[in-house]
Amino acid sequence: MLFILLQIITTNAWAFEVLNNGKLRFGTGAEDSVNTLGNLQQPFYYDENLGIWQQLTIDTNPLDNAVGLSGDGTSEWNINGIVEVNSVLTGQNIDTSGFVISAGSDGYGVIISSGTITINGSDLGVKNTYELLEGSAHIKIITEITNNSASIATNLRVWVGTQDDYVGTDDNPTKLRGNLVDGIFTALATQTEKATALKITSANTGVLLLTTSTKATTSIADCCEFSNVTEQDPAAAVITITDDNSYGFYVRMDDLANGESEAFEWYYAAGSLSELDGIVTSVSDAVDSSNIDGGYTIDNKASGGSFNLFGLILLSLLTLFRINYAQAKESSFYIDLGIGSALSANSNSYLQQKVEAISSSATITDRDKNTFAYRAQLGYQANKWVALEVGYTNLGEQTLTITDTALPVDVDSVVEKMANVQLNSASGATFGGKLSYPISNWISIYTRIGGFIWHGDYDSNSSVNETLYSSIKVSDHGTDLYYGLGVQLPLYENFSFALDWQRYELTKYKTDLITGAIIYKF
Missing domain, CATH: 2.70.98.40 (Glycoside hydrolase, family 65, N-terminal domain)
Structure with missing residues (x-):
């Protein structure tokens, strides 16, 4: 006791x-x-x-x-x-x-x-x-x-x-x-x-x-x-x-x-x-x-990550519908395959403001402005004007480099905040509608709108005096809106060519996708 x-x-x-x-x-x-x-x-x-x-x-x-x-x-x-x-x-x-x-x-x-x-x-x-x-x-x-x-x-x-x-x-x-x-x-x-x-x-x-x-x-x-x-x-x-x-x-x-x-x-x-x-x-x-001389560098990378499951599912669907409708005299189904470039819709000046809000001496020194991206869609043409679509989109990989000439007092806090200044990218499934309007027998314009079920990986590597200081890896996901405009021209028999723009309203920033596409009706 x-x-x-x-x-x-x-x-x-x-x-x-x-x-x-x-x-x-x-x-x-x-x-x-x-x-x-x-x-x-x-x-x-x-x-x-x-x-x-x-x-x-x-x-x-x-x-x-x-x-x-x-x-x-x-x-x-x-x-x-x-x-x-x-x-x-x-x-x-x-x-x-x-x-x-x-x-x-x-x-x-x-x-x-x-x-x-x-x-x-x-x-x-x-x-x-x-x-x-x-x-x-x-x-x-x-x-x-x-x-x-x-x-x-x-x-x-x-x-x-x-x-x-x-x-x-x-x-x-x-x-x-x-x-x-x-x-x-x-x-x-x-x-x-x-x-x-x-x-x-x-x-x-x-x-x-x-x-x-x-x-x-x-x-x-x-x-x-x-x-x-x-x-x-x-x-x-x-x-x-x-x-x-x-x-x-x-x-x-x-x-x-x-x-x-x-x-x-x-x-x-x-x-x-x-x-x-x-x-x-x-x-x-x-x-x-x-106050270490030389400051620090932040390399941020955004990508669609490993969300290729939807790509495999889409490929399977395309194959299935291709088999089922191969013998049809006239089908309302089509495949739309587009490749092009993705770009964050936010300007350099906007991103620079975000960076300076964290550290007034930091600047954006490099940015990937054009990133290879692609999409694939399976569509059902309900009538002359309206089509329903499911698909897969990969917005590629986008990078951003931030440099600062002075190491901040609370370097860990600043590095963590800089990691959130990302160009957005993602990959995932799309579902939506397409509304077309024929201008003539040779050309039509259309608009798209739908949902994007996406996943993104965001990496941030910081270096102090050219020596790796920290690595931050996070993932994000969500379901957000996408919409766009395009123009379509016939090529040969069941083939058409389209040029379009689509915007994806992701969590952090908006991302634009510009593609040229081949459309095959089967």
């Missing part, structure tokens, strides 16, 4: 995850390092000279965030629409599968917080990925925002920082805005420059706040509310000050349609003042390794 009681007490005492690698710690050590808002708890660094943990915000304050949505977004920085500080996070999920326990509740590795905030009736998914490596003096964070509402999330902005600075034992530390240049912190020359880094120092302690986003800039504002940071125009913020302040950085994000996401990467580092230059260098190295 005593043993069981001790186990229960021990389990409850360690029922949380503390990011603590001996250099950095977030929270008191007796609480989860990620709070219910998805923010990091109060940061600390271990002072080896004094043998104690030194706090890096005032009191017990965690880090803060704010999200802005809607309103006039003409200016890159603005506080229009609705801006909420530390919004309530609902449905929070904490993923600790990448967290490594070193002792008790302490450990290092990855903790991911995800959930939903609601601003002005719009639901936004917020995902923070916190990565603290063993023995590292910095933590890497990836913040991702996803629009989960039907309407477009416009004028989307994010702020991250603290409402009240405090470094070691100093409530009036020095703040300096700047950038990392060749691994060295370099102060701004003018206020209006963008500053992706902020250095906060006291007599013995230093902190570095850095973001790699080209859409971000740091700012310093009055103490002691984080709303002071959101209301501070970064272009008018002081370059340096020694006082009691709030500080943070601002990111102006893209407008996001339903289901679209955007992420940015940032770092928080701390240590003794004598170690700060070395810490800055290590952060710079981490940024360089994260």
Whole structure:
């Protein structure tokens, strides 16, 4: 009984995850390092000279965030629409599968917080990925925002920082805005420059706040509310000050349609003042390794897959009807065999917009515009104008290549989304009707409409620096509409020639098929 009681007490005492690698710690050590808002708890660094943990915000304050949505977004920085500080996070999920326990509740590795905030009736998914490596003096964070509402999330902005600075034992530390240049912190020359880094120092302690986003800039504002940071125009913020302040950085994000996401990467580092230059260098190295030169390439391929069963069935039907009606003096049945080219009906500009919505620096560099395709149909001519048809269509194989010069922060997420930018292709059975109108004894025009029971295979191979990174293979199927127009000319006895266009309304995109066909009435 005593043993069981001790186990229960021990389990409850360690029922949380503390990011603590001996250099950095977030929270008191007796609480989860990620709070219910998805923010990091109060940061600390271990002072080896004094043998104690030194706090890096005032009191017990965690880090803060704010999200802005809607309103006039003409200016890159603005506080229009609705801006909420530390919004309530609902449905929070904490993923600790990448967290490594070193002792008790302490450990290092990855903790991911995800959930939903609601601003002005719009639901936004917020995902923070916190990565603290063993023995590292910095933590890497990836913040991702996803629009989960039907309407477009416009004028989307994010702020991250603290409402009240405090470094070691100093409530009036020095703040300096700047950038990392060749691994060295370099102060701004003018206020209006963008500053992706902020250095906060006291007599013995230093902190570095850095973001790699080209859409971000740091700012310093009055103490002691984080709303002071959101209301501070970064272009008018002081370059340096020694006082009691709030500080943070601002990111102006893209407008996001339903289901679209955007992420940015940032770092928080701390240590003794004598170690700060070395810490800055290590952060710079981490940024360089994260932003691999050469970018990535996505090769997407759509095909009809192995849905040739319908082709075999159709061939069997054609053979059967051929046998049964071979002796007939006059038959109402015909075979229509067409070969030609299939092409996604969506333009390059439309597809490029889809690509840029995922990554603004990505471009479509190659596309198969003409793909060999074919169809075969068995028809029954009910009267002079109307025919009923069953058949098989294979829209061939279509490929699309997407390249990006910069590797994204959340490469797995981007690769997965790029895999869905496919040119559609499929194969399967068709059933429908054909309505003809004779213009003369030599020529007639017709229209087709019917259903397409299809199957498609979609492959996506991504490469980073010309090395295979991932392969995604998915299949899809459905029943959708097809329709088309054509013109038919007689050739010899029971043979005719037709030229037609058909459009297949598939799940992802529309696909056009242009064929020349031989029609044999038997």
